[in-house]
Amino acid sequence: MRNDHFSTSASNTVSIYIPPTGCLWVVDETISLLQGTGVEGFPSYAELTNQDRIMDADTGVNGLRNIYDFNGSDTWCYYFEKGDLARSKGQWEKAISYFEQARNANLVPLEGIEYLPFVSAYMHTGDIANAVTLSQAALKKSYLTKPPLCQIWHDQLKSDPNLDTKSISAVYNADVCPAFFTTVQP
Numbered sequence: 001m002r003n004d005h006f007s008t009s010a011s012n013t014v015s016i017y018i019p020p021t022g023c024l025w026v027v028d029e030t031i032s033l034l035q036g037t038g039v040e041g042f043p044s045y046a047e048l049t050n051q052d053r054i055m056d057a058d059t060g061v062n063g064l065r066n067i068y069d070f071n072g073s074d075t076w077c078y079y080f081e082k083g084d085l086a087r088s089k090g091q092w093e094k095a096i097s098y099f100e101q102a103r104n105a106n107l108v109p110l111e112g113i114e115y116l117p118f119v120s121a122y123m124h125t126g127d128i129a130n131a132v133t134l135s136q137a138a139l140k141k142s143y144l145t146k147p148p149l150c151q152i153w154h155d156q157l158k159s160d161p162n163l164d165t166k167s168i169s170a171v172y173n174a175d176v177c178p179a180f181f182t183t184v185q186p
Contacts (some may be wrong), residue, residue, distance in 0.1 A: 022111040023077035025092035028118060030083065030148045056062045076107040087117040091152045095121035114141035116149060130166050135171035 001097035016031040083098035102108075102121035109115055135153070139143045153172040157163055165172070174181035 004021060021123060021129070022109075023080045023114060025084075025113070030120075030152060073084050074105070076102055076109060076114070079105075079107060080109065080117070083121070084117040090124075092121045094126040096125065096127075109138075109141065112138040112140070112145035115141075118147070119149070120152055128163070132168055132171055139171065139176065146176060147179075150180055154180050156168070 058088065079098045079102035083095040083102075085096040086098060087091075099121070107162055115134045119131050119134045119138065122128070124135065135149055138149055153168060154177070157165070157168075157172075172180075
């Protein structure tokens with residue numbers, strides 16, 4: 001455990017969460033929907049996160065290299081964190097590349113939610129089949145992944161109303177995402 005102290009304005013904040021089993025997660029609007037973290041007010045941390053403050057590479061100017069290990073490019077977490085950063089910057093192909101590199105190295109997520117940046121990347125490149133496949137893997141790994149996963153599928157349908165709902169029904173339906181499916185009683 002580290003106890004670091006610093007002062008800054010809220011606009012410079014990047015909220016992170018490190019689960020007991022998993023990688024470092026930047027708390028954004030998707031991750032904040034995850035239930036069961038045990039962190040009071042967890043969703044509010046997403047409101048503080050300014051992902052524009054995250055650099056693509058460590059320049060050494062902040063001194064964190066002396067405290068944290070930035071090596072480990074042979075771990076799932078390396079590819080997840082790089083892929084999630086690429087996703088946050090709208091670099092969909094780059095995010096997919098990180099996922100494919102991890103898969104080719106036989107690395108797998110530690111938590112179901114760690115599939116979500118790659119689900120989003122496949123969605124945005126129009127590869128719905130791979131987005132569904134990764135969504136199924138995420139759900140199989142952890143049912144806690146449902147709220148954020150459902151939200152990204154809901155958002156995708158909102159931005160692309162022509163998306164064939166039958167093609168995503170295995171992961172976006174009333175059983176998996178009941179909050180997004182309402183039944184009107186006569």
